[in-house]
Amino acid sequence: MTKVALQEFLTPPAEMARRRGPQDEIVLSSRVRLARNLEGCPFPGTAKKEQRQKVLGTMLPAVESLKLMQNGFSTAMDALTALDKTILVERHLISREHAARNVGSGLVLNKDESVCVMINEEDHLRMQALLPGFQIKQAWKLIDGVDTELEKSLDYAFSPVFGFLTACPTNLGTAIRVSAMLHLPGLVLSEQIEPIIQSVNKLGLAVRGLYGEGTEALGNIFQVSNQMTLGEAETSIAERLEKVVKQIIEHEENARGTLLERSPKTVYNHIGRAYGVLSNAHSISSKESMNLLSFLRLGLELGHFPGVDRSVVDELFVQTQPAHLQRMHTGRLSGEERDLLRADMLRQQLRNMSRPVMQAPPGQADDSAEKTN
């Protein structure tokens, strides 16, 4: 395990933003999470402090010793600052619930942040693999390996009838949650997102906002995940989600194509305004900047910002979040101060990015085509 402060350990946002994965123009990341509990110990929610500390004492070394976790980061939750915890939430490494935990809870993170194990969240163990782009199978393999290794030294609570036992019955059985984070501005702009969400729901899958359950779909980003964990094998759950995500990707691509064909100005308008506000505002909220960065990302993918790498935008997606902004400054920032600094950062970063060059789809005249100024 590395013995540095969390913030030193974490990958710089610029490097995170440069990580690529298959079809990452639409699938931002793929994630598989497993829940496990120790036989004979009460679940964290009902356990006493001493019991939780005992579980943590067993778990931490077990997880740390895994080969995959070499040069990783390990900590008790009470050793982290509130800022550290929020940064982990903003990176989708831990849940909001886990960020609220202190004594008796812990966390182990591998070197490249692709594997994160939470100890004493809702269950004794919550382990996840998080990979850039569309890599559901790979994420499943990765976390399955971690699980298999840990099983050798830990005695999991398992019922031959119900499968893995979990604190919440909705996780019972495989205790698996497979999810993909999707960037769907085309479906949002063409107002097809609601029917798509409804169809996906009917297939037994959930669609949520950027930070999971009960959160808003900021930046046109949606999380699709399985609901059922009982009566279906892990690989089958993963494959089913993969199929549905493939279909959503197709719908998004079609929506973008149709928009550009039928109402290119609507698309240009969103992209142009997003660029205009992001590169000129002097105060901007996290929510607004997320929503506008989404259209900037779309513009980059449509080739409206020649010579600009998408990582510029992807880095800003990370950096403009409240805790990431705060860590770059000494002294506690108020929300208002953060809005000013966020705008300063955006102007600074986008200063050298020229105005979008809007190109009409082949065969269509477009009087709005502009040269870079």
Place this chain on the structure above:
Amino acid sequence: MTKVALQEFLTPPAEMARRRGPQDEIVLSSRVRLARNLEGCPFPGTAKKEQRQKVLGTMLPAVESLKLMQNGFSTAMDALTALDKTILVERHLISREHAARNVGSGLVLNKDESVCVMINEEDHLRMQALLPGFQIKQAWKLIDGVDTELEKSLDYAFSPVFGFLTACPTNLGTAIRVSAMLHLPGLVLSEQIEPIIQSVNKLGLAVRGLYGEGTEALGNIFQVSNQMTLGEAETSIAERLEKVVKQIIEHEENARGTLLERSPKTVYNHIGRAYGVLSNAHSISSKESMNLLSFLRLGLELGHFPGVDRSVVDELFVQTQPAHLQRMHTGRLSGEERDLLRADMLRQQLRNMSRPVMQAPPGQADDSAEKTN
């Protein structure tokens, strides 16, 4: 009188925008309007068509023959297209009510559009002088001259008790309306506009939006005018309005100063965003563009756009209005098409205008100071 089409006669918006007047950084224009009626003829609202035509037949040559109206433009309202009429409204030359008139109503305009006489609007004669900047006295002198000349050949309806008789009793007496069009972004941004409006109301003056009674204060533009026309001499009414306008100018200047001192970022934010949206949108409504142009104008006055003349913005204020946009295009435009063309025009015009350079007031550090890119 000139015998060309109205649209050929009218001053190009670029020339209008270059006209300067005292304190025109806040006072956009000064206007004095007089209402007069002919003795022994029913008011236009109750007159029969033949009676109105007879009045028009008397009035038109009388007004046309004035020295001030030489090389002017004279027409019956039914000879104008709907587009012509709306253009006149957008230039504040005629009222919306007059634009709705046809047979039996008319209009005479002098060469530089500073004097406009409406025939058979609500009264037989409505004559106005409209000058750029803070020139209430000059506007009064100008229209008083027109009135004196006309009085020589026309028999005005006048009562020794009530003064000039008018169709609506609220105009009785002097039948004068003195007004100034004020650009007050500072008072709006600092949320002082409401108390100011209330104080002005208490002084017996009205505050209205851009197009007079019952209209919105688009672009932070407000019209201040007298309410009472009875029991006070014209010069006294004009002087009183002048005094109040002077005070409002001071309040606006103070508001701008205080804003820049206490919350410069709020000001920069509005100016920056306005520039960003106006120069990058691909669709924009008349209302939004008016409101954003207001902040661009403020930015110009604060020196944030070095080397750019204010007439660029003032011209856009005129050109982006619906009828002015329509007249530049063949074929009737829908509202949606106008929004696209308005955005095209704005991008085109602002393309060579560099990003605002925000300077902190003397003695204050400002990390947001930017070089032009």
